[in-house]
Amino acid sequence: MSGTDRVRAHAALWYADARYRLAWLVLPQAAVALAAGLALAVLKPTGGWGKPADSKEDEKLYHELLDKAGKDGDKAAFDKLKAGADAGNISARSFLGTLYNPEWASLYPKSPVKADAAKALTYYQQPADLGYPGAQRGMTELLLNRGRGQYDLKRGCRYGLAFYGNPAAIRDNHFDSWSTLFWIAGCYIDSDSGVPRDAQKAADIYMDTVAAKLPLSVTTFTDDLGRQPPDLVAAIQHNLARRGFYSGPADGSATPQTLAAVRALAGKAAGTGGGNTGRPAGNTPPAPPSGPKPTVEELIALAKSATTNAADEAKLRDLAEGGTMVAQYLYAQLLSPTNTVQRITAPDAARAIQYFERLAREASFAPAATSAAFLYDIGAPNLPRDPEKAADMTIRALELKDADILKNIEEDKWGTGFWAALQQRLAQRNLYQGRILDQRNDRTVQAARSLLGKQ
Structure with a gap:
């Protein structure tokens, strides 16, 4: 029985059986290895005893079938891939999971099956539990992405950390999915993840994704740096200092110097900058879609x-x-909880607001400012209501001459705190005079009209 087989048997039991995890900690390793050997006889996923579940021959065969099925629409190839998966072949199950995975749907436009996150997880689980890195990555990106409807923080972090520490993932260059690493970094910060808090590990991974120019990460640590926990900001400052981008104190403050350093890092190619994270250099983020826009x-x-x-x-x-x-x-708009249209995408206010704010501030896109104002005014489970931010985005929408925001100001459907915050901002521009009252009044509407240019 090979060492690889024993490791995979150990992984399967580690995830599935709490008593086994306890035994690993308190019994001699040899005794646990014997238990893993017995387990392999029960768990063996292929018909041939002693044959690795993910032999290179199998992996090559089923990967070719995946490409034929997903990229060429070859139904016969899909049938062979599914037959292998249903027979328990680990490579086949992992690749079939990829075909169902919505995260990869754009790579397989001629797939004979519809993307289905739940089915993808079903096929991914066994190979992921046996240490197959592609399946571990699939489990991670589906379970930690709130927009996929299968969100499970603790379970996702368990697979994410297994993937991140998997030597086969490093050997076979699986760390080319930067969004997956972004989700994994959050496990070290979120108190509900079940993972011991480690701000420096989180920062090191996050800054790798910034260096790779992952849009979600760049937006998070430029537009929203001031909302991050102070210990994470301090750890980011340490990381930026190691890379040669930052020379200030690691005080946890989202200073302009820190923000400038993050922006500078985002402008560099992935794999450069000097940070030694133990990850393979040379990985690059996926290229934007080719062809005419x-x-x-x-x-x-x-x-x-x-x-x-x-x-x-x-x-x-x-x-x-x-x-x-x-x-x-x-x-x-698809992600925003203000959108009441029935849709398959789970609402994710935090991600929606990142897009809206960036578009409003950097691209001067007026409708985004109005949408951000509405979203901050109502709040959401993962976006606390913030009347101050709602007022900021309202002012931005007025400055960008969005008439829709004026129509809503003329109505009285805003939440507590909004009117006072808006009046304060209009007063700072010498457009509003009078007492600051948290209620709509004609002076507020007239001041807003003046800023919009309607007066």
């Missing part, structure tokens, strides 16, 4: 289809993460 009409049609079609939702997300401005706005 879609028109606004095509993007609107894609967004409409994305409400029910997982493959189109993945295409819209890829365009948004690739920097297409209209796609960013439409994808943010």
Whole structure:
């Protein structure tokens, strides 16, 4: 029985049986290894005893079938892949999970099956438990992404850390999915993850993803650096100092110097900058979609289809993460809980607000400012209500001449604290005179109209 087989048997029991985890800690290792050997006889996933579950021959065969099925629409190839998966072949199960995985749908446009996160998890689980890195990555990206409807923080972090520490993942260059690493970093910060808090580990991974220019990460640590926990900001400052981008104190303050250092790091190519994280150099983020850019009409049609079609939702997300401005706005609307249209994408206010705020501030995209104001005014489970921010975004929308925001100011449907915050900002611009009252009044509306240019 090979060492690899024993490790995989140990992994399967470690995830599945709490008594086994306790035994590993209190019994001699040889006794536990014997238990793992007995378990392998029960768990062996292939028909041939002693044959590794993910032999290179199997991996090559089923990967070719995956490409034929997903990229060429070859039904016979899909049938062979599914037959192997249903027979228990670990490589086949992992690759079939990839075909169902919504995160990868854009790579397999001719797949004979619809993207289905639940089915992907079903096929991924056994190979993930046996230490197969591709399946561990799949489990991680589906379980830790709130927008996928299968969110499970503790379970996702368990697989994420197993993937991140898997030598096979490093050997086979699996660390090319930067969004997966972004989710893993959060495990070291979120108190509900079940993972001991380690701000420095989180910062080191986060800054790798910033260096790789992952849009989600760049936005999080530029637009929202001031909202991050102080110990994480201090750890980011340490990381930036090691890379040669920052020379100030590691005091946990989101200073302009820290923000400038993050921006500078985001402008460098992945794999450079001097940070030694133990990850393979040379990984680059996925390239933006090639070919002519879609028109606004095509993007609107894609967004409409994305409400029910997982493959189109993945295409819209890829365009948004690739920097297409209209796609960013439409994808943010898809994520926003203010959107009451029935859709397959789970609401994610935190991600939506990142897109809205960045579009409003950096791209001067007026509708995004209005959408951000509404979202901050109502709040959401993962976005605390913030009347101050709602007022800031309202002012930005007025400055950008969005008439829609004025229509809503003329009505009285805003939450507690909004009117006082808005009046304070208008008063600072010498547009509002009178007492600051947390209620709508004609002076506030007139001041807003003046800022918009309607007066």
